[in-house]
Amino acid sequence: MAQLTRSLTLLCSIVLTLNLSLASAFVAPRSSCQSPRIRKEYGSLSTTEKKAYISAVKCLQSKPSKFPAGMVPGSKSRYDDFAAVHINQTTSIHLDGIFLGWHREFVWLWETALIQECGYTGAQPYWDWPKWAHNLSSSPLFDGSDTSLGGDGYYDGSFDYYVVGVKPDGSLDTVPRGTGGGCVKSGPFKDVMINLGPFEFTLVFTGLPSNWTAYNPHCLLRDLNQFCSERTNQTYVDAALATTTIADFQDALSSATSRLGVHGNGHFALGQSLQDFFASPQDPAFFLHHGQIDRLWYQWQKKDFQARTYGNNALNGTSTIFDPPTAPEVTFDTTMNWGILGGTKSLGDVMSPTACGYCYQYQ
Ligand SMILES: [Cu+2]
Incomplete structure (x- = not known):
């Protein structure tokens, strides 16, 4: 016993x-989950529901940061607090064995803050990429209307492509640029200033500079990118869901060897602010994008729930970016934290959306 x-x-x-x-x-x-939060696809929300979500996000942008005074000068609001925690832990929580679990709790904490601190009565909506993968700017999320999360940025012609990695022959792997590149030009987040970063991806190799907490207000950038959006279409999603090992599923989501994966291409589909490997939660689309990641993880788990949730096909990798061979493999015992946003949890605590304090489903 x-x-x-x-x-x-x-x-x-x-x-x-x-x-x-x-x-x-x-x-x-x-499971003690009796009345789950029902997370819906954003386009299926009514106008009233979309506006309620947007005003709850704006509410978090208006509430003061909970960091002790002076600790993170660039975190001016509760909204910024989420980005600050994500920035600080970026090299532990990506491209490794705690990516899915850490972000599951991160989205849950965000959804809970909307509800408890801003009176939001809905659940976290998600961005179902394939629905608009062929025409991103027509998406109810990014069409620039007053029920969207803002549209494209003003056109900035000063660059031609984005570097996304290094090819085996040593040359740079790139993707074409999108149709904007400047500040968001329409919609509810048109004039939003984001306060942390930006950060270069190469900081994953060198570590964050000591001034990463600095206050650096700049506009929210968008560059709607059809090339990357196409790589989140149904074919790619189906391929990810058809994988049979957690290692292959993780690879289909994010690995450099699968050309950013559906997770990475979703980030690159929106442009610079959501592409920022460290500070991406400053684009409000982050939480809908990661709602979709979490939804796909749960769909994948349900195909063989016991083995993929609590069994030998549930975990793979380490708690360090790129899973270096010297880092220990994660277990259900591996602990994670969310800084000032939440407490400490183990991976075993975050494996199911209906256990260990979670209670939500996807519609
Ligand atoms: Cu992240």
Whole structure:
């Protein structure tokens, strides 16, 4: 029994402390989720629902930061707090074994802040990329209307392409630029200033500069990019969902060897602010993009739920970017934190949307 109790502790530390009867269950923690938050595709929301989401986001932009005074001078609001935490942990939480779990909790904390701090009564909507992959600017998310998250940026002709990696022959791997490149020119986030960064991707190799917390107000940039958007279409999504190992699923989402993956191409489909590997949560589309990532993870898990959620096909990688061979493999015991946004959780705590304090579903 001691061994059984220990396993359960690893898998769902929070629930175990609340519900000792769990000791009679094994592996999958009992769900106490009765009324899940229903996360919907953004285009399916009514006008009223879209406006409610947008005003809740603006509400977080108007609430003061919770960082102790002087700790992160560039974090002026609760909205900025999410970006600051993400920036600080970027080289632990991407391209590795905690990427999916860390971002699941990150989106949950964001959704919870909208609800608890801004009176939002909906759930976190998601961006279903394939619906508009062939024509991103017609998406209700990015058409620039007053129910969108803002449209394209003003045209900036000072560059031609983005570097996305290095090819095996040593030459730069690039993608073409999009149709904007400047400040968002229409919609509810037209005049929003973002306060942290920008950061070069190469900082993943050298570490953040000590002044990463600096206040540097600049506009939200967009560069709607049809080339990258096409790489998030249904064919790519289906290919990701058809993978049979967690390693291959992770690779289809994000790996450099799959040309950014659907996750990376979603970031590059919107332009510079969402492309910023460190500061991307400053584009409000971030949380809808990662809602979709989380939705796909859950869809993939449900194809073989036990093995892919609590079994031997659930985890792969380390807690360090690029999974260097010297870093230890993650386990359900591996702990993560979200700085001032939340507490500490283990990977076992974040494996299911209906366990260990989570209660949401995707429609
Ligand atoms: Cu991230």
